Amino acid sequence: MLTVPRPMRLAFRSFDWRPWALVAPAMIVLAGVIALPFARTVWLAFHDDPHGFMPAEPGWSLTNFRTLLQDMAWWKAVGTTLLFASAAVISETCAGLAIAGFLQGYGMRTRGILLAIILLPWAVPAVVAARLWNWMLNDQYGIINALLVRAGLLHQGGAWTTHPRSMIAVMVAIDFWQATPFMALLSLAGLQSIPTDVLEAARLDGASARQRFIAITLPLVAPVLSIAVLFRLLDALRMFDLASVLYGTDTGGMTLSAFVQTQIVQFGAPGYGAAAALGTLGIIGLAGVLYAMCLKVPTWLRSS
């Protein structure tokens, strides 16, 4: 510890500008596209500017956040987003891992073909997918109702997107259809990084398939999988397309991003929208921290 100050002071005295010059263009671009808009958002959020037409009231103010905390529609959107994200990520991870395990049993070529087929939904833009599914779920003309009625499971076409619970379920189902291939791909990469000799040794020692999966595959695939889950989680928490295309401004299916967009674009309230955007950022950050803590639990359990 005592040796630290000296090299630091040395480094300070002989300041080397060259690395800074090299990263400067990147820093300037980042400042332009991220730091400035973000600073503007913070400024807007802390100023009382109800309609965006007039100059905001002078001075910093917490009005927007006070209103936000009392806004039932906001809290409903928080609930919807968290429910959607957790349901989607958990189901996609489980299914992705299962598909990867299934794919691993095939040879290189078959696996490539199967993977390409499975990946197709991932290539569909979310807005297109939402419109597509909305038509398939239509109560009068939709193919899903037609099939269910023909199969005798339904007496008449059901309205899948009218009740709040089924509204979220529909969003989860579409997201599942879209993002499971992505999780399968990453899980497959994780599975392939596991050295085969470990599994062979376990098999020789008489470990059952379930024991091998729990004790060897899962811990070894976890580092790759946890990163993939983090990506999916962040992606799901900022879901906008499905909510906006399927439900518009219906608070029954409104996610946080859709809430922010509604405030700014539909109601022309930049200050309140900025406050809601910062709130959304906070919720996503909290979810990320919570996720990181969950990852630590197994290690902590083992060590204690």
Added chain:
Amino acid sequence: MVATRSAEAAPLTIFCSSSGTELSLCHQAVQTWTAKTGQEVRVIALPSDWGTVLPLYRQLLPAAHPAADILILDSTWIGTLAPLLLDIPPADDDRGIQPGLFQVGGRRVALPWYRDIGLLFYRRDLLERYHMPVPTHWDELERTAAFIQSAERQAGRPVWGYVWQGRTTESLVCNVLEWDASENPVEADGTVKNSLPGLQHALMRAAHWVGTVSPPGVLNYDEENARGIFQSGQAVFMRNWVYAWALANNPDSPVSGKIGVAPLPRDATSSATGMDGTVYLGIARNTEHAAEALSLLRFLTSGSTERHQALAGGYIPARTDLLDDPEVRRAIPILDTIRPALSSLELRPVAQTGVDYPRVSWMMANRFKDVLRTPGVTQQALTELVSDLQRLALLGQWSRQSPFRSSSSSLIERQQP
């Protein structure tokens, strides 16, 4: 912006709807004016999605350089855009316009261009088959719809009784306020009603329709979904705007010639029927050619232009004397039947709530939807709606100002508490 504009060289700009007939009528009218005055006018077609126009106006109108001079305006946008619109000086023949000039906070900011109104469309052939009259009360509509629906189903022809707009949008607000026309949550002076027993009754009744006389998916329908069902012959009654008449009577349409139209039913207590959906014209406040824009605006809303629009496109004129014109009556055959509805205006609380109307409408649509989904929560949802609106009214301070007061910018100035 590509060109730097100088005040003399820049032509007058007008935003028109991009729908085929309307755009060509707009072009024609503008050309006539140009031939008269020698002024160049640029016509810009708006995006076809009406919902994206208000956000577009919000971006364009406060800009330092005006992008448009004359704007086509939906009646629901005017309150929120009023601070950005120019005052329109009164003229002698304003008295003949219904609804009159749109006033927000005492300022006249928009002139009616053509009328639109919520109407009841019905299958004339089915009503005749069962010898039933066109319903004039909501309970009667429910009975008639249920009767014909079950009779037709027994005969092996599946139809629904009544389709309307239940999607959580402005249209749902129109539908619900029409169910009890006498009860508007926000009164004309901007005070929020303390309780809404009439709407509660109307909503409970409509919640019962969902899944019985109306398809369960009606809660997702907008105007086009409802028209799709009605026009393919799968519904006895439909609530829709005037435009549906021409399309449903198109030679390709399976119900062409078999339908009728009437003012919407009402409750025994109320007289007004049919939500007003008048389309207005206004001028951007930052325009560089106010005088020319005003002259074109007056030309577009003149009797002769409105008459031409009625004859060529079936647009209902806002000038009431044209409604008696024999040629206009021949061009718009439904005019005689819907005349009573046109003369009794039912308005949404746009003028009173001003800048906040889009938010007010959103709150109403969502609470109404909650009730239609789960009728058990009616009382609670409406109580919450009232308290939400009252809180918003306090923030926006509507109730302190009557829409007819003449202070010019009271809507957007928020007094210190």
